[in-house]
Amino acid sequence: MERVLMPKQGNTVESCVILEWKKKIGDTVLPGDVLCEVETDKATFEVQAEHEGVLLTVLFNEGDDVPVLETIAYLGKPGEILPEAGARSVENPVPAPLPSPVIPVKAQSFIEAGEKARSVRISPRAKNLAERKGIVPENLEGSGPGGRILERDVCRALQGRSSIGTAALQKAEEEDLSIPAEGSGIGGRVLTTDFKTVRKSGWAEDFPGNSIETVVKGAREVIARRMKASLDQTAQFTLHAAADAREIVEYRQYLKTADPSKGLSDITLGDLVLYAVSRVLPAFPFMNAHFLGEKIVSFEHVHLGIAVDTPKGLLVPTVRFADTLSLKGISDCAGRLAEKAKSGKANPEDLIGATFTVTNLGSLGIEGFTPVLNTPQVAILGVCSITLKPIGGDGDVTFIPHLGLSLTIDHQAVDGAPAARFLKELCDALARFRILLAE
Amino acid sequence: MTESYDLIVIGSGPGGYRAAEQASLTGLSVLLVEREGLGGVCLNRGCIPTKCLLNASKHFSHGKKAGAFGVHFDNPRFVLSEAMAWKDRTVKTLSRGVESIMKRTGVTVLKGEAVVPERGFVVVEGREYRANTIILAGGSAPWIPPIPGAEAPMVKTSREILSLRSLPEEMVIIGGGVIGIEFASFFSAVGTRVHVVEMADEICPMMDREIARTLRSSMEEVTFHLSSKVTNIEKGRVVYVSDGKESAVSADLVLMSVGRKPNIAGIDIPGLDIGSEGIRVNNRMATNLPGVYAIGDITGRSLLAHSAYRMAEVAVSSITGGKSIMRYGAVPWAVYTDPEAAGCGMTVEEALRQGRKARTAKVRMAVNGRFLAENTPESPGVCIIVSDEATGVLLGVHMLGPYSSEIIHSASVMIEAELTLKEIGEIIFPHPTVSEVLRDAVLEATHSYKE
Ligand SMILES: Cc1cc2nc3c(=O)[nH]c(=O)nc-3n(C[C@H](O)[C@H](O)[C@H](O)COP(=O)(O)OP(=O)(O)OC[C@H]3O[C@@H](n4cnc5c(N)ncnc54)[C@H](O)[C@@H]3O)c2cc1C
Numbered sequence: 001m002e003r004v005l006m007p008k009q010g011n012t013v014e015s016c017v018i019l020e021w022k023k024k025i026g027d028t029v030l031p032g033d034v035l036c037e038v039e040t041d042k043a044t045f046e047v048q049a050e051h052e053g054v055l056l057t058v059l060f061n062e063g064d065d066v067p068v069l070e071t072i073a074y075l076g077k078p079g080e081i082l083p084e085a086g087a088r089s090v091e092n093p094v095p096a097p098l099p100s101p102v103i104p105v106k107a108q109s110f111i112e113a114g115e116k117a118r119s120v121r122i123s124p125r126a127k128n129l130a131e132r133k134g135i136v137p138e139n140l141e142g143s144g145p146g147g148r149i150l151e152r153d154v155c156r157a158l159q160g161r162s163s164i165g166t167a168a169l170q171k172a173e174e175e176d177l178s179i180p181a182e183g184s185g186i187g188g189r190v191l192t193t194d195f196k197t198v199r200k201s202g203w204a205e206d207f208p209g210n211s212i213e214t215v216v217k218g219a220r221e222v223i224a225r226r227m228k229a230s231l232d233q234t235a236q237f238t239l240h241a242a243a244d245a246r247e248i249v250e251y252r253q254y255l256k257t258a259d260p261s262k263g264l265s266d267i268t269l270g271d272l273v274l275y276a277v278s279r280v281l282p283a284f285p286f287m288n289a290h291f292l293g294e295k296i297v298s299f300e301h302v303h304l305g306i307a308v309d310t311p312k313g314l315l316v317p318t319v320r321f322a323d324t325l326s327l328k329g330i331s332d333c334a335g336r337l338a339e340k341a342k343s344g345k346a347n348p349e350d351l352i353g354a355t356f357t358v359t360n361l362g363s364l365g366i367e368g369f370t371p372v373l374n375t376p377q378v379a380i381l382g383v384c385s386i387t388l389k390p391i392g393g394d395g396d397v398t399f400i401p402h403l404g405l406s407l408t409i410d411h412q413a414v415d416g417a418p419a420a421r422f423l424k425e426l427c428d429a430l431a432r433f434r435i436l437l438a439e
Numbered sequence: 440m441t442e443s444y445d446l447i448v449i450g451s452g453p454g455g456y457r458a459a460e461q462a463s464l465t466g467l468s469v470l471l472v473e474r475e476g477l478g479g480v481c482l483n484r485g486c487i488p489t490k491c492l493l494n495a496s497k498h499f500s501h502g503k504k505a506g507a508f509g510v511h512f513d514n515p516r517f518v519l520s521e522a523m524a525w526k527d528r529t530v531k532t533l534s535r536g537v538e539s540i541m542k543r544t545g546v547t548v549l550k551g552e553a554v555v556p557e558r559g560f561v562v563v564e565g566r567e568y569r570a571n572t573i574i575l576a577g578g579s580a581p582w583i584p585p586i587p588g589a590e591a592p593m594v595k596t597s598r599e600i601l602s603l604r605s606l607p608e609e610m611v612i613i614g615g616g617v618i619g620i621e622f623a624s625f626f627s628a629v630g631t632r633v634h635v636v637e638m639a640d641e642i643c644p645m646m647d648r649e650i651a652r653t654l655r656s657s658m659e660e661v662t663f664h665l666s667s668k669v670t671n672i673e674k675g676r677v678v679y680v681s682d683g684k685e686s687a688v689s690a691d692l693v694l695m696s697v698g699r700k701p702n703i704a705g706i707d708i709p710g711l712d713i714g715s716e717g718i719r720v721n722n723r724m725a726t727n728l729p730g731v732y733a734i735g736d737i738t739g740r741s742l743l744a745h746s747a748y749r750m751a752e753v754a755v756s757s758i759t760g761g762k763s764i765m766r767y768g769a770v771p772w773a774v775y776t777d778p779e780a781a782g783c784g785m786t787v788e789e790a791l792r793q794g795r796k797a798r799t800a801k802v803r804m805a806v807n808g809r810f811l812a813e814n815t816p817e818s819p820g821v822c823i824i825v826s827d828e829a830t831g832v833l834l835g836v837h838m839l840g841p842y843s844s845e846i847i848h849s850a851s852v853m854i855e856a857e858l859t860l861k862e863i864g865e866i867i868f869p870h871p872t873v874s875e876v877l878r879d880a881v882l883e884a885t886h887s888y889k890e
Contacts, residue, residue: 165832165856165857165858165859166859166861166862167830167831167832167857167858167859168857170830171830184764184766185766185855185856185857186766186855186856188762189855189856189857191857192830192832192857
């Protein structure tokens, strides 16, 4: 008996949708026969039989989204008994992919490659095509199982759609505008004027003077949706604290003057905070966790999401295994990822898989804020600016530099006091940074 | 007893009869109410009768000028009564045509004045009729401004002037819009001394300025008094003020053509949104009240028969669940003067006002083969096109010269489809035709872009 696996398609594809079974249970197949057609967000391809035999059973239906390397069917001799009849076994013959969380779950980031459609059931490839061609999936009737919208449905809609002139098409391309499904021209033809929002004149009346309208799309659309969803679906609250910053400031100064050949002069204060977080977090696994509704998953290793301000908007690449990296290792990795994100070269893989996020507004003079959770992570640390704080002893007040820290947690998963303990531990670690380094 | 219909249409002009026909064809029971002749203003006292008369006057003046082409008529004569008879015959033929369309499509036609006291309810000569939907298509009527003397018998509107028995020797036309200018063309061609008094600084406001100017100067027999406001109509003369100075022109006939007003008398539906220009509608021809639609001149928008036709189709689409919308951007117009003028889309001023980078290209008809074969070289003729420099899209076409009215619909197609100059350059025009000037203007514009 032979297993048929969902083939692996490159490094980024995590799952494929089965479009159509080309063979029925009981059919005899030869090597090279097409068993089924599957689809990723990039391509449609065929799964071929590698062995001769009879198709004994199929484990997934058309329209199912199946992780790669999962068994989808069995080939064998007629009448052969199946291992666990009909079970959707998760038999993954390769070691679990990096990072290795405590329980394998799909980690997320603010922006993730291959965003899943929200309410409509639509295959990734169909969604891609629909987005590119300005087809609204909500208006389509899916021909896939359970009404799932497949690429062919989008193609059909494209054939029936209203026409668009070259001038309008060119405008859409040049200004990167998405094409409305129907325009105001003859027979619904899309015209150059259809890219304007209808309310234009109204704006001018209500708000005299020029105005610019920007369509919410791409990174902005994803960020908007994610942020709103984060606030909708979590119980966020934020704790503020300040850490004695004398040692980190001094240490940073010291690194600056170190031998340039060691490459330590690029280490920033932010990197020191990342380092401290990576060392303190493992002792607080409930903070290094995802809240998934019916379960909370905490992770052994610290994969730090770092919020980066890019021209396209907020991106959050991940420093993986931060808990195992040296200070210089973290600094190098974070620097490289931030650079890639800013220049628009971040890989989709860079942007997923974080277990905890750090966002830094300190260089902009922010003294405290309420970071928004990067769900399903349960905590996000905001790094603020350094301010002088009066510290009193025996009637004597001295001003000591302090680094502000704002920690937002999801109260669904974490309570206030444990979170405060983590924050206190972090402040202490920063205050005694030299000791932390030695540990 | 009240009779019930799915739809009642009030007014049988191009808007009303087209709406009745279309709605009936989709299976609705339709009542069409008309107080005068079937076909409305357009057929009985607008488009059609004026074109009959203008064709006659064109023959007359072409006959006088035909010597240049080797054809000589001795003593051509124009006989008004015969021209009027021809006009009446044509109107009758077409009106019968409308009648038979109504019969064929199963529309019930009712003669009489309709009063609409509320939604879904119509009273005609004391009898009550009900319908879920009403289309108001009552059209428009000449507007008489409150000028002293405007009620005098010598003052006529386009309506009465169409049954004139004898030609005046001298006449004043108040208002240099399309209707005034067409009558100026007719009367001047058949021997009347015509004065046009216009308040604005140019005739025909919808026209490209250069075309309007050229048309005006081509009407050599007509005296134009621009930027002039009529203040008084006295016996045998019209008094006007220009630049603060009062002057007068003598006339034995005055045509009042300063504008039109919507026929809303009897439309008493509570809450119906009626502006000074007419009944307000959206681009689906729906008024602010459910079940009440308005189309054609009564809306005060685009006072043209073909706009009324299209509005009718849009209204019926809305009523029957369709999605058609009324677009005004590519409605062509034509003025049947000699030479005729026609246009579609934006003038360059409009395009610039919209903040577009607009460009014009101009081609004289004197370079056109057919034009030269049929006209003396000094005859006026020009085609001006407006295009958007940013997108290369054709925005407007404005023409003066023979056949313009028959050529302009191709501009409608181009503008509706938002074709670019480059695309239009690929269209083949028949040769030799005057329409080739449009293509030449497009080429001209394309070349000037390259420079
Ligand atoms: C002299 C002249 C020349 C024109 N030339 C042209 C031209 O060349 N090309 C062009 O496109 N347009 C031309 N027009 C304009 C064109 O005639 C109008 O735009 C067109 O007729 C409008 O059509 P409509 O359906 O809105 O109404 P109308 O044609 O005005 O018809 C409305 C009808 O409704 C009837 N009616 C009104 N109220 C009631 C009521 N309460 N009960 C019963 N019946 C009622 C009226 O009697 C009338 O018959 C010209 C107009 C005039 C006056």
